Amino acid sequence: MQLVRFLRSSIARVTVLHGLVLAASMIAVLAGVYLATARLIATEGDQLLSIEAQSLAEFFHDHDVDAFIGEVAERAEDPWTRGGVYELRNANGDFLAGNVVILPELKPSNSGFTEFEVAVARADTEASRSIRARIQDLGQGYRLLVGHDVQDRQAFRTVMLRSVIWAILVTLLFGAAGGWWLGHRISSTAQAINASAARIAAGNLTERLPLNGSGDEIDTLVARFNDLLARVDTLTTTLRAVLDSTAHDLRGHLNRIRGAAQEASLKATTPEEQQSIQTVLGEIDRLSDTLQGLLRIALAESGTAPLDDVDFSQIAQDLVEFYQPVADEPLVSEITPGLIVRGHRQLLAQSISNLLDNALKYAPHTPVGLRLTREGSIAVLDITDRGPGIPAEQRAYATMRFRRLPGSSGLPGSGLGLSLVAAVARLHQAELKLLDASPGLRVRLSIPLANT
Amino acid sequence: MKILLVEDDRRASEYLTKGLRELGHVVDQAFDGDTGLNAAMTGSYDVLLLDRMLPKLDGLEIVKRMRGVGNDVPILILSALDEVDERVQGLRAGGDDYLAKPYHLEELTARLDALARRKGASGLADKLKIADLEVDARARRVTRAGRKIDLTTREFQLLEFLMRHAGQIVTRTMILEGVWDYHFDPKTNVIDVHISRLRQAIDKDFTVQLLHTVRGAGYTLTDDP
Numbered sequence: 001m002q003l004v005r006f007l008r009s010s011i012a013r014v015t016v017l018h019g020l021v022l023a024a025s026m027i028a029v030l031a032g033v034y035l036a037t038a039r040l041i042a043t044e045g046d047q048l049l050s051i052e053a054q055s056l057a058e059f060f061h062d063h064d065v066d067a068f069i070g071e072v073a074e075r076a077e078d079p080w081t082r083g084g085v086y087e088l089r090n091a092n093g094d095f096l097a098g099n100v101v102i103l104p105e106l107k108p109s110n111s112g113f114t115e116f117e118v119a120v121a122r123a124d125t126e127a128s129r130s131i132r133a134r135i136q137d138l139g140q141g142y143r144l145l146v147g148h149d150v151q152d153r154q155a156f157r158t159v160m161l162r163s164v165i166w167a168i169l170v171t172l173l174f175g176a177a178g179g180w181w182l183g184h185r186i187s188s189t190a191q192a193i194n195a196s197a198a199r200i201a202a203g204n205l206t207e208r209l210p211l212n213g214s215g216d217e218i219d220t221l222v223a224r225f226n227d228l229l230a231r232v233d234t235l236t237t238t239l240r241a242v243l244d245s246t247a248h249d250l251r252g253h254l255n256r257i258r259g260a261a262q263e264a265s266l267k268a269t270t271p272e273e274q275q276s277i278q279t280v281l282g283e284i285d286r287l288s289d290t291l292q293g294l295l296r297i298a299l300a301e302s303g304t305a306p307l308d309d310v311d312f313s314q315i316a317q318d319l320v321e322f323y324q325p326v327a328d329e330p331l332v333s334e335i336t337p338g339l340i341v342r343g344h345r346q347l348l349a350q351s352i353s354n355l356l357d358n359a360l361k362y363a364p365h366t367p368v369g370l371r372l373t374r375e376g377s378i379a380v381l382d383i384t385d386r387g388p389g390i391p392a393e394q395r396a397y398a399t400m401r402f403r404r405l406p407g408s409s410g411l412p413g414s415g416l417g418l419s420l421v422a423a424v425a426r427l428h429q430a431e432l433k434l435l436d437a438s439p440g441l442r443v444r445l446s447i448p449l450a451n452t
Numbered sequence: 453m454k455i456l457l458v459e460d461d462r463r464a465s466e467y468l469t470k471g472l473r474e475l476g477h478v479v480d481q482a483f484d485g486d487t488g489l490n491a492a493m494t495g496s497y498d499v500l501l502l503d504r505m506l507p508k509l510d511g512l513e514i515v516k517r518m519r520g521v522g523n524d525v526p527i528l529i530l531s532a533l534d535e536v537d538e539r540v541q542g543l544r545a546g547g548d549d550y551l552a553k554p555y556h557l558e559e560l561t562a563r564l565d566a567l568a569r570r571k572g573a574s575g576l577a578d579k580l581k582i583a584d585l586e587v588d589a590r591a592r593r594v595t596r597a598g599r600k601i602d603l604t605t606r607e608f609q610l611l612e613f614l615m616r617h618a619g620q621i622v623t624r625t626m627i628l629e630g631v632w633d634y635h636f637d638p639k640t641n642v643i644d645v646h647i648s649r650l651r652q653a654i655d656k657d658f659t660v661q662l663l664h665t666v667r668g669a670g671y672t673l674t675d676d677p
Contacts, residue, residue, distance in 0.1 A: 244533070247532070247533075248505070248532040248533060249532075251532035251552070251553045251554060252461055252464070252532050252553065254553070254554040255461070255464050255532070255553040255554035255555070256461065256463050256464050256467065257554075258554040258555075258556075259463070259464055259466075259467025259468060259471070260463075260467060262467065262471060262557050263467055263470060263471065266471075266474060284554065288554050289637065292637075295535070296535075296636075299535055305537065306537060318632070321604075321606060322606075322632060322634075322638070322642060323642065325642070325645040325646060325649055326640055326641070326642050326645050346536045346634070346635050346636065347536075349634060349636070350634075350636040353634070353636065353638050357638060357639060357640055360640070361640075
């Protein structure tokens with residue numbers, strides 16, 4: 001889990017990317033140096049060979065054959081100290097002088113440069129040496145091979161290769177370290193922003209994202225974001241004020257209407273008059289209930305409701321006992337005690353009340369169950385009934401305001417119950433899910449536990 | 453009883469005053485915070501009815517000032533601001549009860565009654581008694597005619613609440629708030645069912661019934677219906 005989260009983090013990506021880019025550029029540079037150096041050494045070696053072959057050719061022209069054979073034989077002595085190999089043959093291919101036997105294996109016409117391995121006995125061991133040689137036609141069918149030991153070149157190649165590997169490893173290491181540092185800087189900034197943003201999303205619109213004071217691109221972006229927040233804050237405050245004063249006003253009106261109706265009821269003389277007045281009073285009560293419901297939802301959604309550490313298990317337990325006497329079948333509860341959440345006691349209680357009330361109302365004469373368990377750092381509340389349930393395609397609408405399910409028109413209710421639960425869930429950063437209990441409905445509310 | 457009503461909404465004030473006078477109460481009216489505070493300080497009232505938002509002096513401010521000088525007249529705050537947290541503020545400032553508009557006159561009078569009688573009454577006594585029903589709040593013991601009655605914790609709390617308001621009308625909302633501390637309406641008739649269970653426990657085997665339903669208002673525990 002943690003590894004997956006790390007790999008998905010920007011630190012990991014920056015670390016790996018930074019390491020790879022550095023290593024790739026290092027490989028490119030070292031490869032360039034290597035190729036250039038190797039070519040330089042090779043060219044120089046070939047030039048030396050050509051010069052020696054040339055000087056021997058001149059010697060051959062200026063002297064007779066025996067003197068030339070002597071010269072070659074002398075140069076061929078102790079080849080492993082002086083590093084040269086020689087072989088001279090005449091037109092018939094007879095060996096005349098030298099310290100290697102290789103020419104017959106090469107094609108007669110072959111001239112120019114060639115490379116081969118020669119076994120060398122040295123002390124007790126036999127080693128193989130790499131030789132690069134030039135074959136020179138001296139005229140009259142004489143062929144001369146002049147070669148150098150190129151073991152050094154290979155040693156150079158090996159050293160070079162080893163350094164390249166080390167350099168890549170070191171670069172990868174430094175690259176990764178640098179990347180980690182860079183990523184960590186970005187990531188810690190992002191985390192600080194993330195934490196603030198979460199609190200803001202939870203409804204604390206007065207909070208601002210932290211600036212690091214450097215005035216860099218991120219800082220500018222954060223500052224812009226803060227401006228945006230200030231604007232949202234102002235709008236929300238204004239809206240809230242409008243809502244509050246409207247609600248206050250409406251309640252005042254309703255109160256006066258109720259007062260007038262009540263006064264009229266005292267004066268009513270006939271049962272018919274009394275009946276109409278009672279109808280009016282009933283409608284006023286329904287209207288004020290709906291207003292009350294909408295305002296509760298607005299309160300929960302504004303995120304301004306004060307939260308405390310509350311014992312969610314106790315709240316659930318109390319409500320089970322509260323509804324127990326009105327349930328057709330005994331309520332079955334399984335509650336893990338002592339689950340503390342950061343929450344609003346009244347709104348949480350009202351939500352559970354709405355859910356239990358719904359279950360008892362829509363699934364009468366069936367067993368209703370309440371289960372509260374802990375899953376890691378989450379308190380999971382399941383309220384399950386064995387009623388008709390809600391068809392999958394209607395579940396998304398069930399939490400909308402004033403939305404009532406088909407077939408519920410005969411039952412009391414304002415269509416605000418589940419909307420309130422949804423709003424309260426958002427206030428508590430909880431997840432509300434309507435699930436199929438086949439048969440029946442299971443409402444699941446998953447609330448993060450308080451940090452204790 | 454003698455009531456001071458401080459309410460700036462004149463029409464609402466008129467309706468309420470008429471209603472209360474109809475029930476035999478003496479009502480004085482004030483229409484802003486300043487006059488309200490003066491009247492409350494100089495007159496002697498059994499209970500104060502205060503609107504939460506008033507011109508000149510805010511309702512909460514009046515409560516604070518009254519409590520500040522040691523005046524402990526019972527205060528019921530009326531408000532068109534009805535959120536549980538507003539309510540907490542009102543009670544914290546020193547109010548004794550809080551009722552949201554629009555209210556039922558029955559609800560209001562039941563609460564006024566409870567407030568007025570609480571003063572000097574058996575407010576916090578441990579031993580409560582009505583007819584032959586006795587409740588020992590500390591020992592959590594209930595007996596009727598000397599016979600022990602077993603109740604669940606919640607049933608006991610409900611009975612204790614009714615006993616402390618014996619002879620008065622208690623509304624369903626008062627029971628919800630006082631016994632369960634629920635400040636929302638559970639819609640269904642849950643309270644009625646709890647009451648009838650309690651009635652089973654304390655009244656079933658006796659000829660004199662103590663727990664009565666008051667139609668359109670609530671319940672009352674009394675031996676003199």
